Amino acid sequence: MQNYDQKELTFSVANNAVTHLGRNLYSSAPPALAELVANSYDAYATNVIISIKENDNSLVIADNGKGLNFEEFESKYVTIGTKKQDEIPFKGMDKREPMGQKGIGKLSAFSLGEEYVVYSKTLDSKQWLSFELKYEDMIESGSKHTTTVSLLEKLPDELSEFQIFESGFIIHCKKLRKKLTKRTRDSVILQLSRRFYLTQDDFSIVYDDKIVSLETNFYYQNLEYVIYFGYSNDEINNIFKDNVIKKEKFQGDSNILCFIEDNGIKGWVGSVSKPKELKENTDNIIVYSNGKIADEDILKGKTEARIAKSYMVGEIQANYFIDLEDPITSSRQGLDDSVSEVKDFINTIENIRKYFIGKWDVFRTSVAVEKLPEKIQKNQSYQSWLNTLTPDQKKLNGKLLTLFSAKIDEPVEHDDSYYEEVNSMITAIASVINNIETDELIKIIN
Template sequence: MTSLKFSIANNAVTHLGRNLYSTTPPALAELVANSYDAYATEVNIKLSNDSIVIIDNGKGLDLVELEQKYAIIGSEKQEEAPINGLDERKPMGKKGIGKLAAFSLGNIYTVYSKSRGSSANDWLKFTLNYRQMTASNDYDVEVTETELPEEFSEFESYTSGFIVKITDTRRRITEATRNNIRKQLSRRFYINQSKTNFKLKLDGQELELASNEYYNKIQYVVYFGNLEEDEIKSKFENVEILEKYSKIPHIATYFSNSNISGWIGTTNKPKDLKNEDGASFANIIILANGKIADEDILKSKSNARIANNYIVGEIVADDFISKLDDPITSSRQGLDDSIPEVEELILNLDKVRDFVIERWDEIRRENAIENLPERIKSNQSYTDWLSGLTEEQKKINNKLLDLFSNKLDDDVALDANAVDSMVTSISTVINNIEADDLIASFEEEEDSDAQYALLFKLMTNIAKMEDLNHANLIRKRLSAIEKLERLMADDSTAEKVFEKHLSDNPWLINPYWNVDRNTPTETDYLRNQEFFNLDRGNDEFKRNFLDISIRVAEEEYPIIIELKKNTADGYARVDFNMINEQITNYRQAMIQNIPELRTVDETDIKVIFVLSENTGMIGAGNKIEFTAREKQMLDISNITILKYSKIIAEARKMYQDHLKYQKEAKLIPDLSTDS
């Protein structure tokens, strides 16, 4: 048994280990990079709720190497000679501080190291404790020779290797965490595994290090540097548009001369670049010697362009970074942009990104209709409307649809009615734009004959706009009818919901009741839950709340509308006596409290009683039934029984001719049907 002395002045363990990595993937990547630099051909990562283990079959370290290489924090990393006939690997690490990444994962880690030439079961073992190391500038640990514990028995055959077991972990490992680590590690390395003979496994599953999951979701790619078309095509088999950057020749030349190669691409939707936990890959990374050197090279050039949520890129800059002196910032967050060469790289990549955004805008507009839901794209009415547009109108339509499609691309689901409403509203705007253009042309034209021709066209357009406004009104009313149908079909719909919908759309009950409840001066004409006390004498009062009361020019007195929910059970299951008693109380209370009604016979106050569609004459098998005599008495009492199903039937019948004309005129697309 011997000791190993670590020199850790100035809180190096905290600054260079604990505080450098705020999440698990980058810390793990540092430890994997150490294994790669040690010429490992296989690295196994094992995750559990109480430990993280990284096992490799690299060169390992003997006691002297542990003292000279491992225990000296921050020394320049020495290149290792290849083993097992492997080609030379350019080291991923430079400063020898990656080992401290283990302390961002847990408070204690144990090392098992076996160097080449050691006896079969001869492993060196020592344990580092974060709290103890940070308590002193010098830290001694005991190194013992041991056999591997049972948990590592599958690796006993290694002739050399290095194992780091981290305990007292700082973050809980969930299935979502595993999935995120898997994807993040794949992106943090770019290694041609067939050429380098290097495998990385997470809980037994091998990771693909030469491609990422989002590769098959890339639609448009711009590439630059010394990449060949065949090489980029093999990477993106499903890419729709591919082109080499050449817009600014001196920038294209810069990448070739600097031996910097890469690509920037766009996806169809932002979610194509997101993990299950919402983490986004929508950025451009820099890779050096197979490992990520900057997670977001254009972070200092951020902008609010929507396109940035769709953009991803990978840049390989091995030679470029190797020539820089200390290129990584002290925070390990990426390349140091205060270095002139790095600043130049950022400026040139920003220009390429601008080009990608311009092309993205063009492509999106050209294909704006393709981004709509399939039910709209295949709607015959919509395709007929599109076919009637001029080229200029098509361009404007595509531009507006493109702005809207960005919202469709969001992860938040949009109601189908809201989507339909937006599409038809855009159609209305297109027709309005035509009228505005005609007016502008009329004012600029001096020739009288030309003015007359424009005037005739303008009058035609105004007539068309009147039809269009009428069509929009029909659309709104159809939407209200469809909503009432949905409320009827839902057994859980409360009475209050029916009351609000009929209050907002009183024309459903009577087509002439066009009260606009959004206009303050109109609110007195229609009231909800109007309250009246009925004085029964002897200090006895009955409280009455009218569901809806409406005052219209066609009727001399206020109209009472009482309604029940569409489900004929509980309070909503009424009979003749219940209706008669309730309405009598309402009428008498109104007469007592409204002076102009004092001399009115109570049957002069019209009542509409809205009931479930499960209502009919006795013997028909409905839950709510009336005899012929009861129905006659209600009619005589000026009480109309109205079923929800009849409201729907009458409303649809009323607008049938309007709809037929609208479809034939093709003023705006009819998205209420698939035919």
């Protein structure tokens, strides 16, 4: 590297903050990468490329955003934890609401590797500015850490594909702490999709040579029932274009409706047909604030709805949290429920969930027979029996089938033993309905 006339950057950060913000803040690779991608978005990048270099155990995150010059590094980058400055749009782009607030996400690179090299280029520069940071060195330096800045005419060979960028920012994480397995990669793609699909303008992410779909969350195609609030009918139909999904507007408590309207909250809670249609760690209600996930499971501190939770997912837009004083916890675990406004918000969402579960139970009862394996649905004897039932008995049959739904919906191979078990359940249900008064049984179930 060519020394930049011996210019240096001095980072101001307590050593325990490097550990907390660079290591402990992110428990795994996906959220750490998401933080870095969020920084790219805030810098008006339109393309972010994440590339795994297996030959030297490293990872590259590169974007074509504004980049930073030396003076901007001094004023925006080296002091950790100050309020993030608004970026001025460039290349005629519309203004973006910033995803980052405190400027602490930059250290997330230390969650990925023991050291990293930064390369940055602005539109008015023909050279790349570069410097290196090492975790151990920053720990040993105490509250101040100084690194030498260099100027490069060309990027290193392993980064040559990014030389064509007119401007941009590249982080090359080295000595990765954990091997990025296929499962990790799938999890990264899932989290990136969930975190950034709300971006409305020109923004794309490529991870390990695969384009990350940002059009919708993956589970949209599996939803069958949705309760929404804050959205107009046109807005919700634009989100869920599949006419098969049953969509109902929240019609619950008037105080909840007022809270939603007063705070400009928009959201929905929905269910899938079978738990397996929700991938790992997605059976929860996510809160977004200005397009960035503020809480990945807003009701994590509340009593679980057991069976319902494994079928449920939801998304809420609550941009008003940006106006609160530090509503998001520094541990990135979600919204801070010690803040009174957040507590009110969580209680509101819990009540919406309760409303949804009540409605969902009625919906499940109405479609319970349709959820049975096709082989059983079309059984002539079963169809004949169903045709003998009164409306109340059909409703009762649906209720009883939902009680067994956890077994029926198990992600197991539908072999002979499975069909025998389901047949036994249906035979038992038929026997009960045929021999016990419907009104009495419904009272017991309720």
